[in-house]
Amino acid sequence: MKAFKRHRDFGFWDQDIRLSKLSKLGDPLERLSKSVDFALFRSMLEAKVPAETQGKGGRPAYDYVLMFKILVLQRYYNLSDDQIEFQINDRMSFMRFLGLTIADDIPDSKTVWAFRERLVEQGLVECLFNLFLGELEKNGLVVNEGKIVDASFVDAPRQHNSREENRLIKDGETPASLSANPNILSQKDMDARWTKKNGQSYYGYKNHVKVDSGSKLITRYTVTDASVHDSQAIADLLEERKDNGQPFFADSAYTGPKQEEVIEANGMENKACEKGARNKPLTQEQIESNRLKSKTRSRVEHIFGFMEMSMNGMYINSIGIKRATATIGMMNLVYNMFRKASLA
Numbered sequence: 001m002k003a004f005k006r007h008r009d010f011g012f013w014d015q016d017i018r019l020s021k022l023s024k025l026g027d028p029l030e031r032l033s034k035s036v037d038f039a040l041f042r043s044m045l046e047a048k049v050p051a052e053t054q055g056k057g058g059r060p061a062y063d064y065v066l067m068f069k070i071l072v073l074q075r076y077y078n079l080s081d082d083q084i085e086f087q088i089n090d091r092m093s094f095m096r097f098l099g100l101t102i103a104d105d106i107p108d109s110k111t112v113w114a115f116r117e118r119l120v121e122q123g124l125v126e127c128l129f130n131l132f133l134g135e136l137e138k139n140g141l142v143v144n145e146g147k148i149v150d151a152s153f154v155d156a157p158r159q160h161n162s163r164e165e166n167r168l169i170k171d172g173e174t175p176a177s178l179s180a181n182p183n184i185l186s187q188k189d190m191d192a193r194w195t196k197k198n199g200q201s202y203y204g205y206k207n208h209v210k211v212d213s214g215s216k217l218i219t220r221y222t223v224t225d226a227s228v229h230d231s232q233a234i235a236d237l238l239e240e241r242k243d244n245g246q247p248f249f250a251d252s253a254y255t256g257p258k259q260e261e262v263i264e265a266n267g268m269e270n271k272a273c274e275k276g277a278r279n280k281p282l283t284q285e286q287i288e289s290n291r292l293k294s295k296t297r298s299r300v301e302h303i304f305g306f307m308e309m310s311m312n313g314m315y316i317n318s319i320g321i322k323r324a325t326a327t328i329g330m331m332n333l334v335y336n337m338f339r340k341a342s343l344a
Contacts, residue, residue: 145213311335
């Protein structure tokens, strides 16, 4: 057996060589750093995120852009707070992305949690999303030749409630069995809901998105519980100021008088797929029309596929729709960042 040869002690140039190898292998974080100017977010973060309270003689607060980039890492790799702390300490690609060296102090999991909570409380994620969207529009990456609307389930931790507790929660009430114990109640998600689709059960929330058909960039989103039908979010997604005159692409879930009224009110050309009815199947002409529309509509599946595969799944570990909205908003923002990197 060939003996393992011990190399010389680790030095500065060894780190540089290792990072060069990561670059040659295709580090996605390096590509992201080159395509996204994270300094764009500094003014908003510093102006709107409350400073972390420090005791007398406490350490200075971490840089806001550094903390925001940690949240970007967390969403891209779908890591818990404890996992992101470990991985930053362990992975050279993470440290390079964050501009840290082995000698730098690294935020712990509690600091990451506290910073994210401040973003949630300020409702700042949507503002950050729109700030970056403005940059994409300024660079001409949003082509405005059509919009696609669709939704996808985002799984949340499943609750172990009794049937009666679930009934009361669904009716918007707090079961006495839960309210009697604040510790248990704080761990219960009162906003997530169950639903079924194609015979499969889902629990959690829905990410409703509007997508620029030419660039596959998300231009607007809204978050609901999983039981809300896809078509019910259409009014929150369409904007006459931005969408007027563009074709509207969606699957047959978005057909119906109310949906058609919203589409028309926003001045859009309705190209949603048609659906048949009992005793009134689609004609061959309608089937062919749907097939042509689906060539554009199906582009939205690439987005959800990226989130499912490259971003390690569409599930969250938070409790409540306020946190879910922020987490899903970050998911959409991080997707747009990586999409920009591929368009550049």
